[in-house]
Amino acid sequence: MSTGTNAFWREVLDYIPGLVMLFRIDEEEQAHLIFVSDGVTEQLGFEPEQYVLASEEPTMVRSDLENLVDRIASMTHPDSGEIEAAVNLTDRGGNILPYQFDYRLFRPKSSKVNLISVALHPVDVSIDDVQVVGGGPVVESGGSTNGDAGQNKREGVKSQGELAGHGIAGGVSFVAGSPVMKGLMKQVDELSRLSQNMLITGERSTGKMTIADIMARKAAVLKSGTQVWSLDLRDLKGNRNRIFAGLDEADLKSTILDDIESNLQLVLGEISLLKAADQRDLLLAIETRLKRGFTTRVIATTTGSAEDLQKRGKLSVDFLYRLSFLSVMVPPLRDRADDLQKLAELQVEKVCTVLGVGVLPVDGAFVKGLMRSKLPGNFEELNKVVAVSVLGSSDVLKFSTGLKVEVASSGSEVGAIQFAEILPFEEMSRLYLEAVLERTGGRIYGKGGAAEVLEMKPTTLQSKLKKLEVKK
Known part of the structure; x- marks a missing residue:
């Protein structure tokens, strides 16, 4: 599309009332925002060009638009059934706002590119109805606009009090009923309430990212207008470019954070993966934003201590010195015995639902088996054990760490899945997904x-099925 054509459509969209977006579908069937009307400034507080650029970076904007496109993709599928044309968008102040939408898929006669046009209509709700739900996408936003943290409901997992309930956060079943977890949540x-940068440490797969997100959201609620950006570095490709670089990567003095005109809680998953150039960019962004009157608090996770990261050459001395992290450790599952019953029940319910069988009760013997195993892989190990145990049980849940089990197919025959004593995670995932697809008749x-x-x-x-080469 030529520059002249872009300018023409930019001018046309500027005169369209309300909030309208235009997406381009690329060869890999991924949607990219190419235009947004001036309604985005009036309703969400972003300049149109700024919103388009943010849609291609690991921001709350991209997360919102991925949800929108996924919902449209589901609605266009013949097996989708009734799906409400509704989505949440995050404004520049960090508030989550509900929208209804209309859409159209089309291909212009003068182009071979498929496009999606979306008209979004705000839904009138009171501030008490605006919430951030625990868990969800990689990037979420927090913050309060009513100035009353005690009455604001946007924290997500619970209110301002204890987080002793359970929910799904960051793909991990979150339970904080044991004494050690209650103590941790009190620390959180x-x-x-502090401004210092935080380092959330602990073994692999203990829920560190969940704790970091909760801490950031709680901090954002306490200070009006604060945004929360969450980025798990483990999700980025190995050959990625500088993640904090500005639009012009050749300009080493600009970063993507420069356009955020508010205080920021920046959550980074597994900070040991932050490359040297990214460390320099982040320090520059923090310094530049501070000169403009905006604070940037980093809440990072890692499996080692700050000293260990420096000794192994993962983080520079300058980076660690200037950020001066305070540390808090998330305990492993073997030290959270009082939570294992509830954690197991949540995962068993999920697996049984997937397989289309009645939910098996979790008894004391099963929990004792989990405790004896020590769960060296924490949540990853728990999920594997539960999946294998459910597949190998009938009326009573029997503890298993990897046996030959049989999964009844949707037909009359029985299909056997062989599990080694300890299977590689991707192989286990592939076999599990194949069993799920068999249960759903191949429907996604x-x-x-x-x-x-x-x-x-x-x-x-679809992406995971393709990556794992799952047979449909």
């Missing part, structure tokens, strides 16, 4: 489809 409450979209029962976005599931 206290540390949320719609009610009762694999995406719904796995609680995944259909496009994300």
Whole structure:
């Protein structure tokens, strides 16, 4: 599309009332925002060009638009059933606002590119109805506009009090009923009120990213107008470019954070993966933003201490010195015995739902088996054990770490899945997804489809199926 054509459409969209977006579908069937009307300034507080640029970076904007496109993809699938044309968008102040939308898929006669036009209509709700739900996409936003943290409901997991309930956060079943977790959540409450950078440490797969997100959201609620950006570095490709670079990567003095005109809680998953150039860019961004009157608090996760990261050459001395992290450790599952019953029940319910069988009760013997195993892989190990145990059980849940099990197919025959004593995670995932697809008759979209029962976005599931070479 030529520059002249771009200018023409920019002018046309500027005169369209309300909030309208135009997406281009590329060769890999990924949607990219190419235009947005001036309504985005009036309703969300972004300049149109700024919103388009943010849609291609790991920001709350991209997360919102991925949800929108995924919902449209589900609605266009013949097996989708009735899906409400509704989505949440995050404004520049960090507020989550509900919208209804209309859309159209089309291809211009003068182009071979498929496009999606979307008209979004704000839904009138009171501030008490605006919430951030615990868990969800990689990037979420927090903050309060009513100035009353005690009455604001946007924290997500619970209100301002204890987080002793359970929910799904960051793909991890979150339970904080044991004494050690209650103590940790009390720490999180206290540390949320501080301005110091935080390092959330602990073994692999203990829920560190969940704790970091909760801390950031609680801090954002306490200070009006604060945004929360969350980025898990483990999700980025190995050959990625500088993640904090500005639009012109050749300009080493600009970063993507320069345009955020508010205080920021920046959550970074596994900070040991932050390359040297990214460390320099982040320090520059923090310094530049501070000169403009905006603070940037980093809440990072890692499996080692700050000293260990420096000794192994993962983080520079200058980076660690200037950020001066305070540390808090997330305990492993073996030290959270009082939570294992509830954690197991949540995961068993999910697996049984996927397989279309009655939910098996979790008894004391099963929990004792988990405790004896020590769960060296924490949540990853727990999820594997539960999946294998459910597949190998009938009326009573029997503890198993990897046996030959049989999964009844949707027909009359029985298909056997062989599990080694300890399977590689990707192999286990592939076999599990094949069993799920067999149960859903190969359906991915719609009610009762694999995406719904796995609680995944259909496009994300399609990507995993392709990556793992799952037979449909």
